[in-house]
Amino acid sequence: RPRHVVIGYYLLEKEQINHYTENAGPAVPAVPFAISRITPEKARMLTHINYSFQNLNEAGECALENGTDPAKAAEVFSKLATLKKYNPDLRILFSLGGWAYTNDDSATAVRYRDAASTAARRRQMASSCIAFMKRYGFDGIDIDWEYPRKEDADNFVALLTEIRRQLNTENRQRRQKYQLTIAGAGGAFNLSRYYLQLKQIAAQVDYLNLMSYDLNGAWQKQTDHNAHLFGDSREAKYDNPLRQLQFDPALPPAELQSRFPSPFALTVDAAVQQYLQAGVPARKIVLGLPFYGRAYFAVGSENHGLYQPHATPAGDDYHGDTTLLTGCDACVQRGDPRSAGYDDIRKLLASGLGYQRYFSSEGKVPWLYNADKKIFVSYDDEESFRYKSKYLKQQGLAGAMFWHLGQDDAEGTLLRTLHRSLNDAGYCDADLDLSGGLHYASNMPRKGIAKPGAACKTK
Numbered sequence: 001r002p003r004h005v006v007i008g009y010y011l012l013e014k015e016q017i018n019h020y021t022e023n024a025g026p027a028v029p030a031v032p033f034a035i036s037r038i039t040p041e042k043a044r045m046l047t048h049i050n051y052s053f054q055n056l057n058e059a060g061e062c063a064l065e066n067g068t069d070p071a072k073a074a075e076v077f078s079k080l081a082t083l084k085k086y087n088p089d090l091r092i093l094f095s096l097g098g099w100a101y102t103n104d105d106s107a108t109a110v111r112y113r114d115a116a117s118t119a120a121r122r123r124q125m126a127s128s129c130i131a132f133m134k135r136y137g138f139d140g141i142d143i144d145w146e147y148p149r150k151e152d153a154d155n156f157v158a159l160l161t162e163i164r165r166q167l168n169t170e171n172r173q174r175r176q177k178y179q180l181t182i183a184g185a186g187g188a189f190n191l192s193r194y195y196l197q198l199k200q201i202a203a204q205v206d207y208l209n210l211m212s213y214d215l216n217g218a219w220q221k222q223t224d225h226n227a228h229l230f231g232d233s234r235e236a237k238y239d240n241p242l243r244q245l246q247f248d249p250a251l252p253p254a255e256l257q258s259r260f261p262s263p264f265a266l267t268v269d270a271a272v273q274q275y276l277q278a279g280v281p282a283r284k285i286v287l288g289l290p291f292y293g294r295a296y297f298a299v300g301s302e303n304h305g306l307y308q309p310h311a312t313p314a315g316d317d318y319h320g321d322t323t324l325l326t327g328c329d330a331c332v333q334r335g336d337p338r339s340a341g342y343d344d345i346r347k348l349l350a351s352g353l354g355y356q357r358y359f360s361s362e363g364k365v366p367w368l369y370n371a372d373k374k375i376f377v378s379y380d381d382e383e384s385f386r387y388k389s390k391y392l393k394q395q396g397l398a399g400a401m402f403w404h405l406g407q408d409d410a411e412g413t414l415l416r417t418l419h420r421s422l423n424d425a426g427y428c429d430a431d432l433d434l435s436g437g438l439h440y441a442s443n444m445p446r447k448g449i450a451k452p453g454a455a456c457k458t459k
């Protein structure tokens, strides 16, 4: 049985369900990443696959999108369930929400706020989502609401409590228990919305999947890393939004600074320490890793493009030149050059188009800079994943989550790296040094942490 969870999101756009096919014909294009690409070997490296995304309907219930053919949906969902024959420990959950359906400016965020707003609505939503889960053969529910507003936070706890209550009833006569997880904010600004409720949220779920990526992006003035583990003295720092939420106003200044350092760098480590400080058990925290990178354009060559001004269109919808990420053909097809899967980034590196790889010894992440095209790309690869795996083991966390399965390269390099670094007994990471970079100060003693540099068991 794996010692750490490995939770992969599987993305299938709702438009792709009705015409889902494993073998593309001239008339019908194949979906970008068919379920058959999840080989038996990959299925054995995963403990969970989260099908993304379902949405709430107008009545605040879990249901297929209007227009989705239920028979085709059942076919797709059963293909995912079939993967369990390769790995009896594998669980297939469906993820409800996601950024596009639930962000503050989306058309359907209001459905989540309303569904959580009264006891009756919460009962209705919970029972509809459990019925949906059972009807389509899922093993649990992942709630990916991005994000409850401060005024929704208590209702969010009540909603999770109601889903947990109904699941417990279902689970009484089941050997393998239905699970309930959430995708949780990775940056302190979004996290501050429900930080005071975080401990109560954790009590209702099996796992909290930290979205410890998208920490920086085109919406900021300077280029910075998508998901660096530790901070860099040269990057932008922020006033800590959790400080004014701190529980004990009488906290002496030195204690305040150590628990809520401010200003601070937005890093993966900061997210993890903030969850731990809120009282979330380490064994429920799953560290989110990106299988994609973020590109910036018109970036000066100072510092190889790192922490430099840029001219990258921000905002969810992209209307600019789709060829800006030179060499990324998939970006043109997708219509947005601002993000690229690991498979695309591998191709950029091999393209001879002038991309140079650098590695941050502070942040423990790579980046690309193309001086000729003035392009900066922040991403993750096997090296940064090995550092993040060592860190999560040192912190005693439950394991890793990643977004998303379809962005790995053909060989499944990133999933294989996570499997080896988290669940291969013969794996050794004594060569990795987690010191350096800005660590989010925390006075929380961490139990059961392997001493850094513990020698590896020789074969």
Ligand SMILES: CC1=[NH+][C@H]2[C@@H](O1)O[C@H](CO)[C@@H](O)[C@@H]2O
Pocket (backbone or CB within 6 Å): 009, 098, 099, 100, 144, 183, 211, 214, 403
């Ligand atoms: C699990 C999860 N939900 C969000 C988040 O990861 O980041 C993805 C990439 O930004 C985004 O597309 C998705 O909707």
